[in-house]
Amino acid sequence: QVQLVESGGGVVQPGRSLRLSCAASGFTFTTYGMHWVRQAPGKGLEWVAVISYDGSIKYYADSVKGRFTISRDNSKNTLYLQMSSLRAEDTAVYYCAKTPVTYYFYGMDVWGQGTTVTVSS
């Protein structure tokens, strides 16, 4: 079955970097766009970034532009989120999710269970 498993979360000091990973299985990873979405404690969902099926096109929320980089390794069926210059307000559960239609940007269908990032000194 389709599965997404995030990893790489943890506690990190402000200003430091962290890389999240999302391992995909059960579908043809190379044909779907992928998203990162986050949720701060007790808050709603926030869209973070999307990457096209081949990694050639990327878009970011204004809140992370210039600090976060989304990427993918299609040979490893893995999505990444490189986060730098982390701030307290980046504290959240980070979810990866796939697009519902091949070669598509819009929306998500399957979500991972999330990985928690805490930015604190």
Add this chain to the structure above:
Amino acid sequence: QTVVTQEPSLTVSPGGTVTLTCASSTGAVTSGYYPNWFQQKPGQAPRALIYSTSNKHSWTPARFSGSLLGGKAALTLSDVQPEDEAEYYCLLYYGAAGVFGGGTKLTVL
């Protein structure tokens, strides 16, 4: 800054019908905003319900439907069940960038 607005909370009786809406600060919501709807229960990851206005996923119960209504995206739940009590989020696209609404807490009472 673009804002997507949902009702903060709604209450519905079991077996009843309720419509949740999703408005854009930029004006009327059209299919070009590719409205998506998600359900989230406490302690769980979000679950996708609707994409591109009205398309259901294979797991979406038939009692859930998406539409455009009065310049907004809408999610209608018919024959509401106790297990439908949850937070519901809409997602709209502005170009290729997504913006979630603040969520609607649906109480089934």
